[in-house]
Amino acid sequence: xxxxxxxxxxxxxxxxxxxxxxxxxxxxxxxxxxxxxxxxxxxxxxxxxxxxxxxxxxxxxxxxxxxxxxxxxxxxxxxxxxxxxxxxxxxxxxxxxxxxxxxxxxxxxxxxxxxxxxxxxxxxxxxxxxxxxxxxxxxxxxxxxxxxxxxxxxxxxxxxxxxxxxxxxxxxxxxxxxxxxxxxxxxxxxxxxxxxxxxxxxxxxxxxxxxxxxxxxxxxxxxxxxxxxxxxxxxxxxxxxxxxxxxxxxxxxxxxxxxxxxxxxxxxxxxxxxxxxxxxxxxxxxxxxxxxxxxxxxxxxxxxxxxxxxxxxxxxxxxxxxxxxxxxxxxxxxxxxxxxxxxxxxxxxxxxxxxxxxxxxxxxxxxxxxxxxxxxxxxxxxxxxxxxxxxxxxxxxxxxxxxxxxxxxxxxxxxxxxxxxxxxxxxxxxxxxxxxxxxxxxxxxxxxxxxxxxxxxxxxxxxx
Amino acid sequence: xxxxxxxxxxxxxxxxxxxxxxxxxxxxxxxxxxxxxxxxxxxxxxxxxxxxxxxxxxxxxxxxxxxxxxxxxxxxxxxxxxxxxxxxxxxxxxxxxxxxxxxxxxxxxxxxxxxxxxxxxxxxxxxxxxxxxxxxxxxxxxxxxxxxxxxxxxxxxxxxxxxxxxxxxxxxxxxxxxxxxxxxxxxxxxxxxxxxxxxxxxxxxxxxxxxxxxxxxxxxxxxxxxxxxxxxxxxxxxxxxxxxxxxxxxxxxxxxxxxxxxxxxxxxxxxxxxxxxxxxxxxxxxxxxxxxxxxxxxxxxxxxxxxxxxxxxxxxxxxxxxxxxxxxxxxxxxxxxxxxxxxxxxxxxxxxxxxxxxxxxxxxxxxxxxxxxxxxxxxxxxxxxxxxxxxxxxxxxxxxxxxxxxxxxxxxxxxxxxxxxxxxxxxxxxxxxxxxxxxxxxxxxxxxxxxxxxxxxxxxxxxx
Numbered sequence: 001x002x003x004x005x006x007x008x009x010x011x012x013x014x015x016x017x018x019x020x021x022x023x024x025x026x027x028x029x030x031x032x033x034x035x036x037x038x039x040x041x042x043x044x045x046x047x048x049x050x051x052x053x054x055x056x057x058x059x060x061x062x063x064x065x066x067x068x069x070x071x072x073x074x075x076x077x078x079x080x081x082x083x084x085x086x087x088x089x090x091x092x093x094x095x096x097x098x099x100x101x102x103x104x105x106x107x108x109x110x111x112x113x114x115x116x117x118x119x120x121x122x123x124x125x126x127x128x129x130x131x132x133x134x135x136x137x138x139x140x141x142x143x144x145x146x147x148x149x150x151x152x153x154x155x156x157x158x159x160x161x162x163x164x165x166x167x168x169x170x171x172x173x174x175x176x177x178x179x180x181x182x183x184x185x186x187x188x189x190x191x192x193x194x195x196x197x198x199x200x201x202x203x204x205x206x207x208x209x210x211x212x213x214x215x216x217x218x219x220x221x222x223x224x225x226x227x228x229x230x231x232x233x234x235x236x237x238x239x240x241x242x243x244x245x246x247x248x249x250x251x252x253x254x255x256x257x258x259x260x261x262x263x264x265x266x267x268x269x270x271x272x273x274x275x276x277x278x279x280x281x282x283x284x285x286x287x288x289x290x291x292x293x294x295x296x297x298x299x300x301x302x303x304x305x306x307x308x309x310x311x312x313x314x315x316x317x318x319x320x321x322x323x324x325x326x327x328x329x330x331x332x333x334x335x336x337x338x339x340x341x342x343x344x345x346x347x348x349x350x351x352x353x354x355x356x357x358x359x360x361x362x363x364x365x366x367x368x369x370x371x372x373x374x375x376x377x378x379x380x381x382x383x384x385x386x387x388x389x390x391x392x393x394x395x396x397x398x399x400x401x402x403x404x405x406x407x408x409x410x411x412x413x414x415x416x417x418x419x420x421x422x423x424x425x426x427x428x429x430x431x432x433x434x435x436x437x438x439x440x441x442x443x444x445x446x447x448x449x450x451x452x453x454x455x456x457x458x459x460x461x462x463x464x
Numbered sequence: 465x466x467x468x469x470x471x472x473x474x475x476x477x478x479x480x481x482x483x484x485x486x487x488x489x490x491x492x493x494x495x496x497x498x499x500x501x502x503x504x505x506x507x508x509x510x511x512x513x514x515x516x517x518x519x520x521x522x523x524x525x526x527x528x529x530x531x532x533x534x535x536x537x538x539x540x541x542x543x544x545x546x547x548x549x550x551x552x553x554x555x556x557x558x559x560x561x562x563x564x565x566x567x568x569x570x571x572x573x574x575x576x577x578x579x580x581x582x583x584x585x586x587x588x589x590x591x592x593x594x595x596x597x598x599x600x601x602x603x604x605x606x607x608x609x610x611x612x613x614x615x616x617x618x619x620x621x622x623x624x625x626x627x628x629x630x631x632x633x634x635x636x637x638x639x640x641x642x643x644x645x646x647x648x649x650x651x652x653x654x655x656x657x658x659x660x661x662x663x664x665x666x667x668x669x670x671x672x673x674x675x676x677x678x679x680x681x682x683x684x685x686x687x688x689x690x691x692x693x694x695x696x697x698x699x700x701x702x703x704x705x706x707x708x709x710x711x712x713x714x715x716x717x718x719x720x721x722x723x724x725x726x727x728x729x730x731x732x733x734x735x736x737x738x739x740x741x742x743x744x745x746x747x748x749x750x751x752x753x754x755x756x757x758x759x760x761x762x763x764x765x766x767x768x769x770x771x772x773x774x775x776x777x778x779x780x781x782x783x784x785x786x787x788x789x790x791x792x793x794x795x796x797x798x799x800x801x802x803x804x805x806x807x808x809x810x811x812x813x814x815x816x817x818x819x820x821x822x823x824x825x826x827x828x829x830x831x832x833x834x835x836x837x838x839x840x841x842x843x844x845x846x847x848x849x850x851x852x853x854x855x856x857x858x859x860x861x862x863x864x865x866x867x868x869x870x871x872x873x874x875x876x877x878x879x880x881x882x883x884x885x886x887x888x889x890x891x892x893x894x895x896x897x898x899x900x901x902x903x904x905x906x907x908x909x910x911x912x913x914x915x916x917x918x919x920x921x922x923x924x925x926x927x928x
Contacts, residue, residue: 035632041672168499171855171911208505208906365829365886391635394859422829422886424907442672443888447635 023387026318026457031391031450033312040308040449041442043071044363047304048294048437055125055291056331057089057262064287065265068328071307072269076314077326080269085341087264087331088126092291093255096123096229098200100239101136102248119239119250120210121200121229122292122432124184124217125334128225129255130198135159135227136251137197141243145182148190156195159250161231162187163240166206166427173206173423174361177430180204181215188228189220198252199228202236204427210234211432214290216334227254264288266338267328269310275321279463280346282356282414283309283456284327286338286404293435297426301363301440303328305419305449312453320460322354329404332360336403343407355459356409357417358402359452362430363445364421366392369455370400373415377464381417384458393419393451415464419452487851490782490921495855495914497776504772504913505906507535508827511768512758512901519755520795521553521726528751529729532792535771536733540778541790544733549805551728551795552590556755557719560587560693562664564703565600566712583703583714584674584696585664586756586896588648588681589798592689593719594662599623599691600715601661605707609646612654620659623714625695626651627704630670630891637670637887638825641894644668645679652692653684662716663692666700668891674698675896678754680798691718728752730802731792733774739785743927746789746806746820746878747773747920750796750868757899761890765827765904767792769883769913776917784924786818793868796824800867807871817878819923822866823916826894827909828885830856833919834864837879841928845881848922857883857915879928883916 034040051067054060065082072080098121103112123129140158142148148160162183170176181204188199203213210232219225229252231239242248267287273279285302289295310326330338346353369388371381378398385396401409401416408414421444429435498504515531518524529546536544562585567576587593604622606612612624626647634640645668652663667677674696683689693716695703706712731751737743749766753759774790794802810817833852835845842862849860865873865880872878885908893899 031635032633168907169496171495173907206907365888367831424829424911425905428905441889441892443632443637443670447888 020387023458023461027387027454029316030312030453030457033316034308034446034450034453037315038308038446039311040304040445043304043307044296044300044440044445045437047300048296052294053291054287054289054295055333056087056264056288056335057259058291061264061288065267068267068287068303072267072310072326075269075307075311077269077310078272082265083268083341083345084263084265085330085337086261087337088335089259089262090126090334091257091259092123093129093257096121097253098229098231099251100242100248101251102242103246119235120212120232122212122214123254123256124201124228124230125214125290126216126258127188127228127254127256129257130227130252131255134251134253135198136249138247138249139239139243141240145190152194155191158196159198159200159252160191160196161200161239163202163236165202166204168206173427177204177427184215184230185218188217188226189223192223192226196226198226200250201228201230203230203233205233205430205432207233207428209434211434213430213432214292215431227252229254264330264338266330266342269326271310271313271320271324273321273323274319277323278352279322280325280351280353281322281456281459282325282327282353282405282408283452284329284404285359286332287328288331288333290333290431293431293433294437295435296437296440297362297429297435298431299332299360301445301448302359305359305445305452308449309453309456322460324456324460332403339404340407343411346408347411353408353412353414354464355417356405356414357452357456358405359419359448360402360404361419361423362421362426363440363448364425365444366419366448366451367422368395368397368420369393369451370397370418370420371415372400372409373464377415380464384455387458388451388454391450391454392447417455419448421448484851487922487925491851491918493780494776494917494921497780498772498910498914498917501779502772502910503775504768504909507768507771508760508764508904508909509901511764512760516758517755518751518753518759519797520551520728520752520799521723522755525728525752529731532731532751532767536731536774536790539733539771539775541733541774542736546729547732547805547809548727548729549794549801550725551801552799553723553726554590554798555721555723556587557593557721560585561717562693562695563715564706564712565715566706567710583699584676585693586676586678587718587720588665588692588694589678589754590680590722591652591692591718591720593721594691594716595719598715598717599662600713602711602713603703603707605704609654616658619655622660623662623664623716624655624660625664625703627666627700629666630668632670637891641668641891648679648694649682652681652690653687656687656690660690662690664714665692665694667694667697669697669894669896671697671892673898675898677894677896678756679895691716693718728794728802730794730806733790735774735777735784735788737785737787738783741787742816743786744789744815744817745786745920745923746791746817746869746872747916748791748793748868749823750802751792752795752797754797754895757895757897758901759899760901760904761826761899762894763796763824765909765912766823769823769909769916772913773917773920786924788920788924796867803868804871807875810872811875817872817876818928819881820869820872820878821881821916821920822869823883823912824866824868825883825887826885826890827904827912828889829908830883830912830915831886832859832861832884833857833915834861834882834884835879836864836873837928841879844928848919851922852915852918855914855918856911881919883912885912
């Protein structure tokens with residue numbers, strides 16, 4: 001019995017070893033293909049430089065959908081299509097502007113001299129503009145919502161300036177973002193509740209430059225939809241310093257408007273499974289970007305990585321067992337209508353989804369893979385760590401997903417995975433005009449695709 | 465007995481737990497200090513923008529030594545001094561230039577038209593220039609030393625162009641550098657052996673730009689010291705393509721010259737140990753850089769991280785048990801005289817060095833700590849992983865060190881550690897004009913200092 005057991009163990013160990021070696025070699029082939037012949041970087045150049053911004057409802061959205069569909073075809077998808085959905089249609093309507101008006105003591109007299117300073121601002125996404133005549137009001141600085149509540153009697157007739165700092169002590173910058181993000185989301189309505197006429201928010205970033213960072217705000221319908229802008233960090237510091245010395249008024253001009261919903265599309269390419277055509281693995285990023293930037297990291301990177309994995313699988317002749325869907329989601333930034341539509345249709349068609357994976361944290365050097373699923377599934381996921389770690393994702397962590405695949409997870413309990421690149425540079429450029437092609441490193445982008453492809457390959461081979 | 469053992473175990477576990485908690489809190493304090501009040505980034509700006517290039521023997525070297533000494537003092541060193549050493553004195557002597565001369569078919573005729581193209585080149589460090597009259601010779605492309613040997617009869621009177629590619633399939637780019645670096649080091653003399661008049665080397669990089677990358681070459685005294693340049697990647701590709709169509713000559717002009725040795729200095733700051741003043745921990749980077757760049761990543765980053773750790777220890781009032789030396793080494797790039805001198809003096813003074821640590825792989829996001837020492841020491845090093853991993857260095861690997869601390873390790877068997885940041889972007893800028901302040905990210909730089917400081921703190925507390 002003992003000999004038999006030992007023999008069986010040896011047999012299984014050998015089989016496992018052979019499988020691991022074969023997997024290791026296959027992942028090496030995928031990596032070599034992407035690192036030597038990769039098209040992700042050139043595709044990102046096209047998407048950012050030839051198309052550019054692509055907010056839901058914009059002409060860039062339409063161009064990028066056409067471009068994406070063409071890429072799915074030319075990269076070898078068995079099928080490719082556009083999945084239609086309604087999308088919100090917010091427009092900036094013109095250039096945003098803010099001018100601080102303040103006074104300085106005139107040298108040698110007791111008089112005060114009026115001074116002006118142009119502030120670098122960008123209207124928050126979904127915000128309503130003040131219109132052509134603009135708004136001028138004194139500024140009330142608050143460092144937090146607690147301070148807003150304490151000063152609520154001073155809010156009326158003023159522009160509230162939320163100067164909440166992006167906490168540098170969080171090593172993972174996404175923690176700082178979650179912490180500060182509430183001021184962008186809830187700030188305008190919480191100030192409007194007390195009669196504020198407008199809101200300025202310190203940019204959610206610890207960049208060393210002055211570019212303002214936009215992002216969606218959410219109005220509470222109980223209060224007036226007041227104009228709201230994000231202000232660059234240097235100007236935020238200047239404004240705080242000036243307010244410590246005396247009163248500052250700001251002239252604000254924003255022209256944002258929410259138009260009626262329009263039509264957008266998820267762009268989908270598919271490799272049909274050879275063994276389990278009805279079991280689906282989804283991998284994707286989102287095609288839309290804010291209108292003030294090229295959306296290179298957010299989320300052009302995730303899109304071209306998705307396309308690259310399709311291209312690489314075809315280039316090395318890998319025929320998946322499961323159906324793999326490569327999806328460029330619509331409207332992540334200000335509505336999530338693409339991800340919602342994808343989940344709705346999956347439910348309506350009674351589809352069987354075994355994993356959804358997203359890359360939407362920038363095209364930076366890969367560090368970790370995140371996973372959301374059962375304990376058993378997580379154990380299986382962990383067992384692949386040594387196969388993928390050599391390519392950068394040496395950390396396998398609990399909790400993975402993405403905004404666009406969230407609805408699928410909520411609807412069908414589909415396990416989710418995410419590529420977690422290094423977070424240090426992301427909020428330097430996030431939703432700012434500095435999120436451009438030049439901020440993306442070719443190899444970091446490619447290695448992200450390698451790590452995602454490796455996980456998709458293993459899930460395709462062994463399921464979860 | 466069992467109860468006693470359990471009790472003792474519980475006691476030791478509790479003590480260990482308390483120690484780990486105290487260490488964890490202290491490392492958090494160090495990190496908060498560096499991330500919130502850090503001066504590394506501003507110091508790097510001064511070093512790169514106000515001083516700039518600082519090759520051994522240059523005026524930049526002298527200025528940077530003075531700057532470094534002042535920083536050691538203002539950051540709170542108990543003692544600080546300059547440690548004198550002889551350094552080589554290579555000068556570029558003027559602008560390097562290369563023009564390709566080739567022919568293209570004249571449309572509609574059988575004639576060939578002469579054409580010229582300026583190539584972006586930089587003379588290799590330590591190389592001898594051709595002088596004012598320049599050199600013009602036909603180019604012989606070889607892809608490897610094997611190909612050079614196979615074509616050795618064609619070498620005489622030509623410029624040999626080593627077109628060996630930086631292998632993209634190595635995930636760790638330092639492997640690609642070790643692989644390709646031999647062409648820069650040995651290429652000129654191996655070509656001179658067969659009568660070559662000059663050498664061009666494909667830059668050791670996979671950048672997407674065309675900046676040429678210099679670095680030291682080593683002449684074999686048995687052969688003529690022929691001129692040698694590195695050529696930018698796009699121009700290297702163009703040259704290879706043109707040579708596939710027909711003959712190309714290159715006009716080369718370089719003015720490099722090795723002058724007599726001059727005087728340089730290691731810059732040293734010290735915190736004197738409160739318990740073991742005679743046991744020394746060394747931490748450092750190298751102050752010199754190539755003359756064609758700001759040397760921001762190589763190795764301004766290592767220098768300002770070193771100074772930052774001193775500053776942070778003093779700022780939080782940490783009094784080390786061991787003596788800690790903060791060293792900005794001289795002349796790493798083309799002589800290693802600083803590191804050699806430091807080891808020589810350590811031997812002469814019979815110093816007891818318990819660890820030397822270096823940061824010389826760029827100021828990029830920290831990923832790993834490397835360690836060279838005995839198995840027992842390595843075990844101890846490994847036991848600290850969970851304390852440091854939250855700050856970025858989640859990988860603790862065997863094999864750590866640095867060029868400047870190598871001589872100390874060889875002389876005294878001093879254990880060595882290194883900060884291993886992410887490697888993807890390093891060879892994009894290494895020894896090229898693109899190694900500038902703007903390529904360094906503030907937080908990545910700071911986090912490198914945090915991870916180094918944490919290890920130094922633990923070694924100071926517990927020894928090795």
